[in-house]
Amino acid sequence: MFHARLAALAVLVALVSLASARAADPPGPKEAPAVMLASTTSVDNSGLLAAILPGFTQASGIAVRVLAQGTGQALDTARRGDADLVLVHDPEAEDKFIAEGHGIRRRQIAWNDYILVGPAGDPAQIGGGQDAVAAFTAIAQAKAAFVSRGDRSGTNELELRLWRAAGIDPKSGAGSWYRDIGGGMGQALNAAAAMPAYTLSDRGTWLSFRNKAPLAILVPGLAAGDPRLINRYHVIELNPASHPQVRLDAAHRLAAWLVSPEGQAAIGAFRVAGEQLFYPSAAAPR
Numbered sequence: 001m002f003h004a005r006l007a008a009l010a011v012l013v014a015l016v017s018l019a020s021a022r023a024a025d026p027p028g029p030k031e032a033p034a035v036m037l038a039s040t041t042s043v044d045n046s047g048l049l050a051a052i053l054p055g056f057t058q059a060s061g062i063a064v065r066v067l068a069q070g071t072g073q074a075l076d077t078a079r080r081g082d083a084d085l086v087l088v089h090d091p092e093a094e095d096k097f098i099a100e101g102h103g104i105r106r107r108q109i110a111w112n113d114y115i116l117v118g119p120a121g122d123p124a125q126i127g128g129g130q131d132a133v134a135a136f137t138a139i140a141q142a143k144a145a146f147v148s149r150g151d152r153s154g155t156n157e158l159e160l161r162l163w164r165a166a167g168i169d170p171k172s173g174a175g176s177w178y179r180d181i182g183g184g185m186g187q188a189l190n191a192a193a194a195m196p197a198y199t200l201s202d203r204g205t206w207l208s209f210r211n212k213a214p215l216a217i218l219v220p221g222l223a224a225g226d227p228r229l230i231n232r233y234h235v236i237e238l239n240p241a242s243h244p245q246v247r248l249d250a251a252h253r254l255a256a257w258l259v260s261p262e263g264q265a266a267i268g269a270f271r272v273a274g275e276q277l278f279y280p281s282a283a284a285p286r
Contacts, residue, residue: 033250034063038075038083040154041184043233044068046204046277052266056257062250070184072152078102078236081243084251087258089202089233090154102243103236108285109258110267110278113221114158114229115206117189118144118198120216126198127218130225135218137166143177145197146170149188150180154231159200162228189215202231204277230286233278235259258282 043049044066053064067077071088075097078086086103088094097103116126116135124142126135139146148170149156163170170178181191185205192199196214203221206212221229235255240248257263259282268280 033061033247034065035085035247035251035254036065036067036083037085037087037251037254038067038069038077039087040071040074040089040233041068041186042089042153042155042202042205043087043278045184045186046202046208047272048204048267048270048278051270052263055266056254056263059262060250060253060257062253064254068184070149070151070153070156072157075102078238078243081245084238084245084247085254086236086238087233088154088236089231090157091232091234093154093157094234094236097236101239101241104239105237105255106234107236107255107259108232108234108281109263110233111281111286112203112231112278113223114155114231115201115203115217115221116198116219117192117201117206117215118218119196119214122216122218124198127216129219132162132219132224132226132228133165136162137168139198140166140168140170140173140177143173145177145179145195146173147188147192147195147197147199148178148180149185149199150182151184153185155185155200155202158228162200165228207275207277208272232281232286 039049049066057063067083069077071090071093074086074088075093077083079102094106098106116132124139124144126138129135148159174180181187185201188199189201189209190211193211193214235258237252237255238248264280264282267278270277
């Protein structure tokens with residue numbers, strides 16, 4: 001019995017010594033800071049973020065995790081405190097987000113434009129048009145297949161505004177000519193190519209899209225002269241009064257880099273097949 005108690009005491013002493021030694025060990029290296037960026041799908045699907053964010057990480061030591069969603073979903077993610085920074089392209093939704101007290105320091109980082117693409121045969125005869133609303137009216141009158149993202153993205157919200165401007169409720173054609181897929185821009189373009197059908201796309205995703213064969217640009221965005229088709233991208237920081245998160249300092253550094261000469265140069269240098277997809281505009285917002 002005595003020997004058993006002595007052995008147990010020795011084990012206890014050893015455990016206490018080990019714990020003390022571990023407590024005295026110098027702390028290991030701190031985990032590198034990371035930012036959760038809630039971003040619209042177009043800057044992700046186009047390849048822009050994958051191309052430019054490593055440069056920021058290399059310069060700052062801050063990793064960036066991207067959650068690509070439609071603009072409405074991205075703003076909701078930030079409202080819940082599940083993101084540290086947002087990069088979106090729906091001015092009306094952004095205004096509401098800021099008015100609610102969630103966002104501060106909205107800054108434009110780049111722009112491109114929206115285009116209306118569709119079957120090369122153009123059953124609604126919209127090719128060469130200069131007015132997006134007139135094109136939407138012709139598509140509805142022809143009951144030609146149209147793919148809507150239906151995901152509360154900036155692209156989807158613009159599409160719905162164009163239908164309203166035309167005085168048309170496209171949902172009346174749901175299940176027949178109007179197809180709401182509830183997906184991202186790449187998914188919408190794939191669906192339009194498979195049908196084939198018309199859809200509204202941001203130019204950046206279209207240029208990076210590889211399955212173009214059945215589709216063509218029919219209303220070429222700003223080249224058609226329609227100012228409603230400009231597509232502005234903004235970075236918005238979270239309001240620390242509403243979102244006291246420890247990563248907001250790192251998020252501020254990312255936002256500042258995106259509008260800095262270095263970040264703007266990286267955005268402007270991004271090309272797909274030799275074509276520029278985004279035009280930096282921090283110094284002169286459109």
